[in-house]
Amino acid sequence: MSDGLGNILLDLFPLMWSGMITGCLYALGALGLVMIFKSSQVVNFSHGNVAGFAAFLIYGFSSGVLLNLSWGVAVLLAMIAVVAIAFLIYAVISPLVFESELTATISTLGFGLIAQGATLLIFGADIVNLDLPIPRFSMSFLGLFITGYDLTVLAVAVVTIGTLFFVVDYTKLGIAFRAISENPFAAEVCGLNLRSIHLFSWIVAAILGVVGALLIVPTTFLSVTTVAAFMLQAFAAAVIGGFASLPGSLVGGILIGILMNLFTFYVSAEFTSTFLLVLILLALNVFPNGILARAGGSRV
C-alpha cells in the first residue's frame, strides 16, 4: 500500500515539474492574450498563427532558407517583423475596436488565416526542426530530472513575466495601461491616448507570443499548426485566469500545464482537447471571473 503510494508520488513529482515548465509557456501565451483583452476587449485569435509565422521566420533566417544569419540576429529580425505585423493588425482593426469588440475579434480570425496561409506559401507544409542554442545539461535533484531546457524556460519565463509585471505595476506606461483597462472613458477624459496604449499591449503580446513559441518548439517540431495548437492551451489558461487578470493567467497557465500532464499520464493521451473543453466550461461556470477573483459581495 505504502509502496503504491510511494510510486504515485514518484510519478507525480516529475509530472508536476514538467507540467509547470510547459505551464510557464502557456502563461506566456496567455499573458499576451490577456494584455490585448484587458486594454481593447478584443480576443486575438491570430495570436498563435502570428507567433507560429514568427517561429518560421526565425527558422528561415537562421537556416539558409531565406537568409543565413546567426540565431540571435534571426530572432531580432523576427521580433521586428512581428512588431510590424502587430502594428499592421492593430492599424486595420482599430476603427472596429471602438465600435464592436466582437466584430474586431472576428476580424482577428481573418488575420490568423492570412498568417497561416503566408506560412504555407513561404515555407510549405513541411515539418522542420528549430532548436534553441542552449547548453546540453541535465541533473537529478530529489528524484527530478532537470535539463538545461527546463532551466532556460524557467529563467526566461521568470525574467519576461517579472519585467512585464514590473512595467505594468510601476511605470507610467503600465499605469496608463491599467487605467484604460479599468475605465477607458475616464482614462481618455484624463488625456490618455487609447490607441497608443492598445498598440503597446498588441506589441507586447506579439513579443510574448514569439518568446513562448521559441521555447515550446524544441519540445516538438515546427509545423504550420504546432504553435497555433500550443496557443489553444494558452487560451484555456487565459480563460481559467478570467481573461482579464495578468496574475490569473500566470496561475492558469501553470495549472493547465500540470493538469494536462496529469490527465495525459493517468487518464488518456487521446482526449486532451476534450479535457480542455471540459476545463474551459467548468472554469467559466465555477469561476466566471477567474480563479483569483475575490469572492463576491461588497464590503460595508
Add this chain to the structure above:
Amino acid sequence: MSKSSASIETMPGSASGNHARGWLAASGADYLLAAVLFALPFLIGGSWTFALGICFANSIGVLAVSVLVRYGGEVSIGHSFFAAVGAYAVAILDTRYGLSLVASLPLALVLGTVCGVAFAWPSRKLSGIYLAVSTMALALAVPELINNADWLTGGYEGLYVSQSVIPGVEASLQRYYAGLLALIAVVYGLRRLRHSRQGLTLLLAKQHPAAADAFGTRQVWARIAVMGISGGIGGVCGAILAFAGSTVSPSSFTFWTSIFLLVGSVVSFYGLSLTRALVGGAFLTLVPQFLSASGAWIPVLYGLALLGMILIGHYLPRIRSFLFASKGGA
C-alpha cells in the same frame, strides 16, 4: 456585451429602412434563384452538379451560424461540431442499418438540436468572446472524439454514404436535389420564424433583454432556444454534406471548418435569405475549387475576404451617408 451584439445588427441589409419593400425584393430574388437552381442540373456538367450539392450543404451551415448571430447576437466558431453530429448520424444509419436520408435527416435535425441545447446549458451564462472561446474548444474536441470512437465512426478513414433516397434516380441528381430542397426548407423555416411569435420573442430578448424579461422571457430560455435552432440547422448541414459528398471523415470537421462557416456567414453579411446563404456557401465551396492548384492561397483569400467584408460593413454606412450628405449639400 450588449454593445457588441447591437452593432452586429447594423450590418447592411438589416439596416435598410424600407423594410417591407426590401423584404419583398429579397424574396422575389429568392424565388427566381430557386427556379434557376431547379433547372440547372439539366444545363451543366456532372462535376458542377456535385460542387453545387456541397455548396447547398455549406449554405445551410452558413445559415446555422447566421441564425445564432441574428437571433442570439453571439458568434460561434464551433459549428463543425453540429455538422459532424448530423453527418455521422446519416453515415452511421446508412452503413449500419441501411437507412437512407429520408430516415436519417430528421434524426440529424433532432440530434443537432439536442446537442445545441446540451451545449447551451453549461454555457448559458456566457456571452460575447467567452462563448466564442468555448465554442472554439468545442470545435477542437470534435476530430479527437470522432477518431477515438472508431468502432462507431470508422476513425480516420471515415464512412461512405451510399443509400439512395429514391431508387432508380441517378445518384448525382439525388445529391443535388436533396441539398437544394433542404436548403429551401431551412430558408422557408427561418422566414416563418422571423414572423412567428417565438421568433419575435427571441429578437426581443436579444435587442431589449430588460423588456423581454418584463414580458416573461428568460434570457436563459432565449439562449438555449437559439442554440437549439442553430444546432439543428447545423445538423441538417452535416447530413446534406454527408449525402452530397457521399463520404464523411474527421478531416471535414476540424476547427477550420467552423472558422470557414463563420467566414461564409460574414461574407453573406449574416443574411438569412436564400440568395445570401448561397453567396456564403458558394464562397466556401467554389473558391477552393478555383484555387485547387495552389491550396496555400485559400486561407489567405478567406482571411482577406473576412477582413474585407467586415471593413465594408464598417465603412459602407459612412461612405453612403457621406455621399448622400454631399448630394444634399449640392
